[in-house]
Amino acid sequence: MDHSSPGPSLLFDFDSTLVQVEGADELFAETLANAPDRGGRLARFREITDQGMAGEIPYEQSLRLRVGLLRASRADVARVGEALVGELTPSVHRNRDWIVRNRSRIWIVSGGFHELIAPVATELGIAPARILAHRFRWSAEGFTVGVDPGTALARGGKPAAVREAGIPAPIWVIGDGATDLELREVGLATHFFAFVENRRRSAVVEAADGVLERLEDLPDPAFTHRHRSHSSPSPTQDKN
Ligand SMILES: [Mg+2]
Structure with a gap:
């Protein structure tokens, strides 16, 4: 049985939220290990990522442009996915037990790739069915x-994925990008x-209902309870 605290459904972005980096950028870097002009190609790829996340170009356009530049093997994808477990955002790492305890109301909603997210989800106790993300198409040779x-993400972005997943209201979204903000703007x-x-993107921050410098800043009932229990009336126990 599940004994987590009641509270809103929590939808976490993945790249630059649960992990410190952008998974697709890491994968692209991995595939360029020995390539000439590696630096320039990497910079171009990251520029397209940033334009998509800031909402300067449509996210799906940014994704198509990047995947067009990518030629990764299954082994590359598996290796980078495992490496992302070592790139957990510090406050996510600190609160791993809180995430595991509340996993029945947590989803990962990402414009990235299921194959890159799965190892981190496992580390955080989140079931694969709760990863709403793109998937790669593969050649017969495994690239x-x-x-x-075929995914909901590909059909209609994060809004379609969230709608089709039947996530209970109220829904809170936590993320760093324009596609995360979009979930509130469309009323989901x-x-x-x-x-x-x-990452701090000013257009996203200005439109937000709250700004989280770290995960503990989330005004979630489970965190609120924990903060209350930590604020002791006795000054001798106050380490701050
Ligand atoms: Mg992100």
Whole structure:
């Protein structure tokens, strides 16, 4: 049975939120290990990532442009996915037990790839069915050749994925990008919290209902309870 605290459904972005980096950027870097002009190609790839996350170009366009540049093997994808477990955002790492305890109301909603997210989800106790993300299309030789058009993400972005997953209201979204904010703007989420521990995008922060410097800043009932129990009336126990 599940004994987690009651509270809102929590939708976490993945890249630059649960982990400190952008998974697709890491994968692209991995595939360029010995390539000439590696630095320039990497910079171009990251620039497209940033334009998509800041909302300067449509996210799906940014994704298609990047996947068009990518040729990763299954081994590359598996290796980078495992490496992302070592890139957990510090406050996520600190609160791993809280995430595991509350996993029955947590989903990961990402414009990245299921294959890259799965190892981190396992580390945080989150079931694969709760990862709403893109999937790669693979060639017969086992290389990425594009984005699987069959996922809800591919059909209609994060809003379609959240709608189809039947997530109970109220829904809070925690993320660093324009596609996270979009979930509140289309009315699927009641609150959007800009998570700025890794990246601070001013257009996203300005539109947010709250700004989280770290995960503990989330005004979630489970955290509120924990903070209350930590604020002792006795000054001798106050380490701050
Ligand atoms: Mg992100």
